[in-house]
Amino acid sequence: MKLKPLAISFVALSLAACGGGGDSASTSGGTATQTPAAQTVSGVVATGLPLSGAAVNMTCASGSGATTTATDGSYSVAVKGAVLPCVLTATSSDSKIILHSVVPGAGSGSSNATAHITPLTELLVAQLGGQNPAQFVAAFGPTTAVSATAVSSAQSALVSVLKKAGFDPSSVGDFIAGAIAAGSHQGYDAILDTLQSTIASANTSLSELSAAIANSTGSTTAAASTLGTILAPANADCTSLKSGDHRLIKLSDGSAKLATVDATKLTVAISGTTYQLTKGATSCDFQTSLVPTAIPKA
Known part of the structure; x- marks a missing residue:
């Protein structure tokens, strides 16, 4: 008769050992709940x-x-x-x-x-x-x-x-x-x-570039043109003067020519000829006498 309680205790201990699982699960009313990973x-x-x-x-x-x-x-x-x-x-x-x-x-x-x-x-x-x-x-x-x-x-x-x-x-x-x-x-x-x-x-900012990207709609070419202008090198004294292609309009008759500006070297190339830009009275005032400037070969 004394063996029966011992047998019951052994079974209880065995069940407790089988139920071990660390912190990976808990039981409530017999239902296991998995801890979220x-x-x-x-x-x-x-x-x-x-x-x-x-x-x-x-x-x-x-x-x-x-x-x-x-x-x-x-x-x-x-x-x-x-x-x-x-x-x-x-x-x-x-x-x-x-x-x-x-x-x-x-x-x-x-x-x-x-x-x-x-x-x-x-x-x-x-x-x-x-x-x-x-x-x-x-x-x-x-x-x-x-x-x-x-x-x-x-x-x-x-x-x-x-x-x-x-x-x-x-x-x-x-x-x-x-x-x-x-x-x-x-x-x-x-x-x-x-x-x-x-x-x-380019004297710009990441936020300005980010805004331009967010607002870019339409063709990739148009978006690239906008970003190209933003990222183009700017003149140190006049941030609105950017390197790149610009349209030169003659006010007297409305005719236009393509002019390529180097904002850092202050040169403008028109029809294959390069001219020097000189600063005027204000920071964004530039002039050229349209006398070709000698550009040293690289």
Whole structure:
């Protein structure tokens, strides 16, 4: 008779051992509940140089998270039970630089994803959303669709128009998840360096370029022409004087000629002959005597 209680105790212990599962599940009324897996998103925030101490905020179709970048611009944020897609905003420690990016997809995430946040992703979001990236992020909600196909198509269209405008980022195969070493001046980082120098030479800004991309409608040629004007080198004393082809109109009879201006060298080429421009009394007043100038051979 004494063996029976021992047998019952052994069975109870065996059942308890079989029911073990750590933190992966819990029981309530006999029903197992699986703990939601976390969606981890990591990447680099950089403009060429890494953005250290930048605040990164991620909002998904369901779930959100935040973190701060390390000294090399890297970040990682995990959100339990997150539902894709997600949008990201990175704000520099001095709040002077704000960049955006996206994590495409749909449904619950349960794996790692890479999403860099750079000037190229800023332009990509402008192309993808057809609006200011900050407005796109502000309007993002549970029903916003951001598919991998849509992102890929947007990048292809953006690369095409930027190449025609004179800036070629095509060597970066994936703006969002491509390999990058911030500050290395190689690969992706080198393209960011070139973009920054192009923007500085044109005396424009990333926000102006982004707005032009968002507002570009119609043909690729027309969009490239607009971006080409924005990205053209500008004169240091007169930002409205841009290098490139201009139409020279003779006021006396309305006739026109094509003139190619070099805003940095202050020259204008008309019908194969190059003339020197000289500054007038005001910053954007330039004159030429239409006397050809000697241009040294390269």
